Amino acid sequence: MKIVKLANYLFNSTARDRSDFFWLLVFPIILLVILMLIFPSLYEPKEVTFSLTFLSQNGMFSEIIERVFKELSIGKHKIFRLSILRNTEENLNNEIEKLRRRNIDLIVEIPEGFDAQMLNWFMLNNLGVTASSPTINIYSLKHNISSESAYLTVKNILQKLELEFIKKVGYKLREVESEIELIGIKSTFSYIDFIYPGIVIFVVFMTGLFGIGLHLTWLKESGILKRIMVTSLPKSSFIISYIISRIYLIMLQITLISLIAKFLFKTTVNPLSLSFIGYTSLTVICLSSLGFFLASVSKNVSSANAISQILNFPLQFLGGIYFPVSGVPWAIRWLVLINPITYLASGIRDALGIMESPYPLYVTLIVPMAWIIFCLLFTYRRFKLEEV
Amino acid sequence: MANFILEVENLKKYYGPVKAVDGVSFKVKQGSIFTLLGPNGAGKTTTIEIIEGLRIPDEGKIIFMGEEINRVGNKQKEYIGVSLQETNLIPYLTVKETLDMFKTIFPRSLDITEVLRMISLEDKANTYVRDLSGGQKQRLVIGLAMINDPLILFLDEPTTGLDPQARRNTWDILLELKRKGKTIILTTHYMEEAEFLSDWVCIMDHGKIIKEGDPKSLIRDLEKESLIEVEVEANSLMLEKLTLLEPVYDSKHKRLILKTDDILSTTELLLRLSKENSLQIKDVIIRQPNLEDVFLSLTGRSLREEL
Numbered sequence: 001m002k003i004v005k006l007a008n009y010l011f012n013s014t015a016r017d018r019s020d021f022f023w024l025l026v027f028p029i030i031l032l033v034i035l036m037l038i039f040p041s042l043y044e045p046k047e048v049t050f051s052l053t054f055l056s057q058n059g060m061f062s063e064i065i066e067r068v069f070k071e072l073s074i075g076k077h078k079i080f081r082l083s084i085l086r087n088t089e090e091n092l093n094n095e096i097e098k099l100r101r102r103n104i105d106l107i108v109e110i111p112e113g114f115d116a117q118m119l120n121w122f123m124l125n126n127l128g129v130t131a132s133s134p135t136i137n138i139y140s141l142k143h144n145i146s147s148e149s150a151y152l153t154v155k156n157i158l159q160k161l162e163l164e165f166i167k168k169v170g171y172k173l174r175e176v177e178s179e180i181e182l183i184g185i186k187s188t189f190s191y192i193d194f195i196y197p198g199i200v201i202f203v204v205f206m207t208g209l210f211g212i213g214l215h216l217t218w219l220k221e222s223g224i225l226k227r228i229m230v231t232s233l234p235k236s237s238f239i240i241s242y243i244i245s246r247i248y249l250i251m252l253q254i255t256l257i258s259l260i261a262k263f264l265f266k267t268t269v270n271p272l273s274l275s276f277i278g279y280t281s282l283t284v285i286c287l288s289s290l291g292f293f294l295a296s297v298s299k300n301v302s303s304a305n306a307i308s309q310i311l312n313f314p315l316q317f318l319g320g321i322y323f324p325v326s327g328v329p330w331a332i333r334w335l336v337l338i339n340p341i342t343y344l345a346s347g348i349r350d351a352l353g354i355m356e357s358p359y360p361l362y363v364t365l366i367v368p369m370a371w372i373i374f375c376l377l378f379t380y381r382r383f384k385l386e387e388v
Numbered sequence: 389m390a391n392f393i394l395e396v397e398n399l400k401k402y403y404g405p406v407k408a409v410d411g412v413s414f415k416v417k418q419g420s421i422f423t424l425l426g427p428n429g430a431g432k433t434t435t436i437e438i439i440e441g442l443r444i445p446d447e448g449k450i451i452f453m454g455e456e457i458n459r460v461g462n463k464q465k466e467y468i469g470v471s472l473q474e475t476n477l478i479p480y481l482t483v484k485e486t487l488d489m490f491k492t493i494f495p496r497s498l499d500i501t502e503v504l505r506m507i508s509l510e511d512k513a514n515t516y517v518r519d520l521s522g523g524q525k526q527r528l529v530i531g532l533a534m535i536n537d538p539l540i541l542f543l544d545e546p547t548t549g550l551d552p553q554a555r556r557n558t559w560d561i562l563l564e565l566k567r568k569g570k571t572i573i574l575t576t577h578y579m580e581e582a583e584f585l586s587d588w589v590c591i592m593d594h595g596k597i598i599k600e601g602d603p604k605s606l607i608r609d610l611e612k613e614s615l616i617e618v619e620v621e622a623n624s625l626m627l628e629k630l631t632l633l634e635p636v637y638d639s640k641h642k643r644l645i646l647k648t649d650d651i652l653s654t655t656e657l658l659l660r661l662s663k664e665n666s667l668q669i670k671d672v673i674i675r676q677p678n679l680e681d682v683f684l685s686l687t688g689r690s691l692r693e694e695l
Contacts, residue, residue, distance in 0.1 A: 009485060009488075012480070012481065013480040223472060223474060223476050224477065227470075227472055227532075228493075230440050230441065230465065230470040231470075231493045231494065232494060
């Protein structure tokens with residue numbers, strides 16, 4: 001009873017602190033909303049229409065390409081707002097000026113002699129001679145997302161077109177293996193399903209680092225801990241009360257995040273599933289231990305602050321909370337590999353069927369457990385509630 | 389036979405070469421106010437924290453309520469109330485919640501309303517600790533020390549940093565507690581506080597008790613009725629001629645203190661000597677001796693200049 005009452009007071013004092021309230025309860029919600037506003041568009045492309053100028057030439061191949069672009073510029077799901085002009089120097093210059101002013105997204109120029117180049121290329125290829133490919137000039141605007149996206153779309157269309165030409169004249173298709181790395185995103189990928197467990201890990205991480213590490217150091221430095229220790233309260237009772245108060249905090253955080261993810265962003269993840277509860281519990285134990293470790297190595301709040309900042313950024317950003325980290329350069333990959341959050345994040349996502357983990361199940365459990373053992377042993381040896 | 393509630397024998401605590409507490413022994417009578425008086429670094433807090441169970445002594449014996457113990461444990465802590473030096477409290481709890489939190493810890497406790505009345509904070513019961521003034525916070529700290537209705541209260545410099553009015557209020561609370569039969573162990577570097585409150589004073593310096601007794605007898609031991617405090621730049625010749633008056637000269641503050649039973653003749657002698665030596669007397673104070681003078685006569689240093 002006294003343990004629970006003490007835990008209630010410890011929790012109340014944290015929840016009433018405006019700074020703690022913002023950083024531990026409000027900020028994760030803001031972060032989730034911001035991430036959901038920014039990233040889903042990258043993962044869930046919407047219909048877009050690009051302004052494109054097509055500078056044509058006379059000739060069979062040029063006309064075929066022109067027809068294709070015309071086809072893609074009509075109907076409800078059109079890709080382009082197309083403007084077709086004769087390819088003259090004056091027209092090209094005018095259109096480049098329009099592109100610079102961002103009035104259009106892209107210019108596709110069929111150069112003079114394109115048809116002849118195409119015929120030449122087919123014939124020489126047929127004779128087994130490697131000929132230089134005919135070229136189509138594409139003008140895009142540097143550092144402009146819309147223009148660069150239009151370029152990628154047109155490039156894709158032209159590659160498909162080239163394939164059709166080859167097929168029609170009966171030549172063999174030489175296939176080249178793709179070197180694109182699959183990061184495990186499934187076809188039904190939803191960013192909220194990906195980020196929701198990440199934000200859960202983030203809030204637990206924040207509580208571990210700041211709500212335990214920094215808070216406990218402050219309790220120690222301010223003498224509050226010493227004041228409690230001169231009462232007849234056993235140390236173990238205080239530690240249990242403190243842990244319960246942090247569990248209240250984490251449960252409140254996860255509940256808030258889960259409600260928002262479920263009802264505002266419609267995640268398909270079931271927060272009551274056993275795998276979610278299991279990995280979340282492991283996360284809570286692991287990252288709380290990290291908090292106790294921080295309180296053990298810090299002499300005062302200033303040093304705790306400095307150490308928490310050192311730990312915060314690499315652990316948070318190289319743990320795969322916000323984006324997959326399997327492809328980071330080798331220079332920093334070691335930080336990914338020793339980071340417990342890497343395994344917690346990939347483990348929880350794999351268990352929930354959101355994204356396949358690059359690590360075996362046992363690794364996603366063993367690495368966080370090793371961290372727990374290390375942090376708790378260190379805390380046991382180093383952390384003192386009172387001076388001796 | 390006196391009833392001692394606490395006895396300490398040959399208590400020692402060393403930090404490397406620093407002898408923080410170096411063989412301290414004393415006895416505390418039940419229902420008295422016992423004071424450890426000394427400058428900062430004298431070893432008062434270390435001594436008191438050993439008895440509170442916060443530090444482990446290197447050597448020594450503690451007899452707590454007739455029972456010899458190595459260290460104060462949770463059993464003894466039920467009977468003690470503590471106010472630490474520079475106590476901070478959880479800022480986002482109200483006064484009432486703070487008292488209730490500590491009340492929860494102990495198996496026996498006083499009613500919160502009663503404690504609030506004793507520390508005169510009834511009207512601040514629902515105020516957050518962060519919004520209390522320094523004096524109110526200190527009264528709450530004393531209230532927390534009282535919450536378990538202890539037999540012994542350890543108050544480590546309870547009035548440091550308080551304004552005179554707040555300090556006076558704290559003294560009133562302590563005297564009220566004494567009237568209720570509580571034993572109070574106080575540390576202070578304020579001689580007037582020790583003199584006003586204490587039944588017994590131990591003067592500490594460099595980890596040792598250098599003198600102890602009740603304040604009146606300590607002062608009486610100076611064997612002079614009055615002191616003359618002179619602000620003058622004294623020279624060695626002048627000091628030599630005043631040898632019989634046991635001069636103590638604080639060169640830093642240009643303060644000369646003389647003990648005397650005959651104020652008139654001493655003043656005349658002082659004026660004559662200053663004239664002969666062409667020294668200008670800026671100020672003269674004639675007063676009764678106090679514990680500050682006891683410390684000065686024992687150490688040659690002023691208690692004030694050590695702070």
